[in-house]
Amino acid sequence: MISVNRYKCGYCGACVSVCPIGAVELIETWIEIADDCTECGMCAGVCPIGAIEVLK
Amino acid sequence: MKERYDIIVVGAGPAGSIAAKTAAAHGSDVLMIEKRQEIGDPVRCAEGVAKPQIKEHIKPDERWIAAEVKGSRIYAPDGTSVELSEDVSGAEVGYTLERKLFDRALADEAALAGAEVRVKTRATGVIMEDGYVKGITARHLGEEYEIRADIVIGADGIESKIGRWAGIDTTLKPSEIETGAQFLVTDIDIDQDRCEFHLGNTIAPSGYLWVFPKGNRSANIGLAIGGDVCSRGKRPIDLLRNFVEERYPDGRIIELVVGGVPSSGPLEEMVADGLMLVGDAAHQSDPLTGGGIINAMNAGSIAGEVAAHAASEGDVSKARLQEYEAIWRERHGKRLERSLAVKNRFVTMTDSDLNKLVHSVEGIDFSTMNLFQMLGILVRKNPQMLFGLRKLFM
Ligand SMILES: Cc1cc2nc3c(=O)[nH]c(=O)nc-3n(C[C@H](O)[C@H](O)[C@H](O)COP(=O)(O)OP(=O)(O)OC[C@H]3O[C@@H](n4cnc5c(N)ncnc54)[C@H](O)[C@@H]3O)c2cc1C
Numbered sequence: 001m002i003s004v005n006r007y008k009c010g011y012c013g014a015c016v017s018v019c020p021i022g023a024v025e026l027i028e029t030w031i032e033i034a035d036d037c038t039e040c041g042m043c044a045g046v047c048p049i050g051a052i053e054v055l056k
Numbered sequence: 057m058k059e060r061y062d063i064i065v066v067g068a069g070p071a072g073s074i075a076a077k078t079a080a081a082h083g084s085d086v087l088m089i090e091k092r093q094e095i096g097d098p099v100r101c102a103e104g105v106a107k108p109q110i111k112e113h114i115k116p117d118e119r120w121i122a123a124e125v126k127g128s129r130i131y132a133p134d135g136t137s138v139e140l141s142e143d144v145s146g147a148e149v150g151y152t153l154e155r156k157l158f159d160r161a162l163a164d165e166a167a168l169a170g171a172e173v174r175v176k177t178r179a180t181g182v183i184m185e186d187g188y189v190k191g192i193t194a195r196h197l198g199e200e201y202e203i204r205a206d207i208v209i210g211a212d213g214i215e216s217k218i219g220r221w222a223g224i225d226t227t228l229k230p231s232e233i234e235t236g237a238q239f240l241v242t243d244i245d246i247d248q249d250r251c252e253f254h255l256g257n258t259i260a261p262s263g264y265l266w267v268f269p270k271g272n273r274s275a276n277i278g279l280a281i282g283g284d285v286c287s288r289g290k291r292p293i294d295l296l297r298n299f300v301e302e303r304y305p306d307g308r309i310i311e312l313v314v315g316g317v318p319s320s321g322p323l324e325e326m327v328a329d330g331l332m333l334v335g336d337a338a339h340q341s342d343p344l345t346g347g348g349i350i351n352a353m354n355a356g357s358i359a360g361e362v363a364a365h366a367a368s369e370g371d372v373s374k375a376r377l378q379e380y381e382a383i384w385r386e387r388h389g390k391r392l393e394r395s396l397a398v399k400n401r402f403v404t405m406t407d408s409d410l411n412k413l414v415h416s417v418e419g420i421d422f423s424t425m426n427l428f429q430m431l432g433i434l435v436r437k438n439p440q441m442l443f444g445l446r447k448l449f450m
Contacts, residue, residue, distance in 0.1 A: 010098070010312065010313075010314035010315075011098070012098075012100050012314040012315040012316060013100075013213065013214055013215035013315070013316070014214065014233060014235050014283070014314070014315060014316025016214070016215035016217075017214045017215055017216075017226075017227070017228045017233055017316060017318070018227065018228050018229065018230055018233065018283065019227065020227055022217065022220050022227070025215075025217070026215050027091075027178065028091060028092060028093070028176075028178075042230060045230055045283065045284075045286060045287070046230050046233060046235045046283035046286055046316065047235070047286070047291065048235045048236055048237045048286070048291055048292040048293055048314045048315070048316070049237065049291065049292070049293045049314050050288065050291050050293065050294075
């Protein structure tokens, strides 16, 4: 599962741009991950602030 | 609420506002939507722009100019530096903006030109009919509705979805973005006339660190690194904290900015039937410098004009809208191509390579050269290290 720490996230949308299937969306001040997420972790990789984790 | 327009612009950043303003000024019925409730906030930018280029689009106004800079200094990893005068670095710096106010001023101009603006309104999809984009679905205050138009202009920034929804794959690889963090630091002793750029694989791998004066005793101090070299403990926020704690232990941090910018070079296709992409959404930011404000405005202005003509002629096919892409490529394509080639070489350099580069031009007077000419000299002075780039600078 992809876990976004809302208390850390700076809602910049960098993660949205690298998702290969467009499953990540920035809604004003929070990130939503769609059900078809494949947990590839690209979004977590580029986060400037370390707010995203892939939980195994 | 109206449900039909000639043109819908999605995103009220510099690309969107200039596109909306230009199209409205050419007589189109324009709607610009922005998902944020406040245009321009939160900022995702270091706010540096070139003076002459900004003036092509809007009259400078002290309300959104935080500082004016005369030149800049580039630092090698070993601390050696070269000074660039205003003419040289002028291509990338000149003003430090207050983007919250700047973006809103641009939106205001779009509105004054006749465009309708809806904030806190997010595009959630595009309406496709017979292969054409015919409008969008949007969500505002919890309600979803359809808005139709002849042309949709996607100015939705790095997180662009408009292209994807219409069949243009805008996904970026991690190596194709720069991911960054910035503090607005105040109460520090810095030269308010000069921007600083710091290179080095410890400071900012596959990127650079900047210090942009922001007036009084403050500066935007930030860095961006390649998305592919971003990892636990070495994220932009970590690297930035290290730098600021070491260099400015007494500085006070009064703002935090995070964000990503495309460094891929422009999309191969920026238009489809009934659709145009502009600015970061079309990956038009400079791959080497990460500068994208002026690029976004340039594209918005071309796209806005072409869209207005196409809509009034009743031909919004991809072939018709390609006029925008052709003009854009002719005016700006070469420069981005060059930047991309230099960036691709730059990201492979070790600190000792970077030191050598800066040493090779130490003492050279750049005061009458632009960035292109300066890169040309670097290429000539370092034929081996920058092998293959020479033809780009002839
Ligand atoms: C850390 C950092 C530093 C930078 N420093 C500089 C610099 O010093 N100089 C420079 O020139 N450039 C800089 N840039 C790049 C610059 O910020 C961008 O290139 C520029 O903002 C691009 O403008 P735009 O209009 O294309 O997109 P944006 O300014 O990103 O605007 C896009 C807008 O679309 C909205 N939007 C997105 N999706 C939707 C949707 N579905 N519905 C409605 N609205 C939507 C967003 O909320 C946003 O307001 C920097 C970028 C970063 C990340």
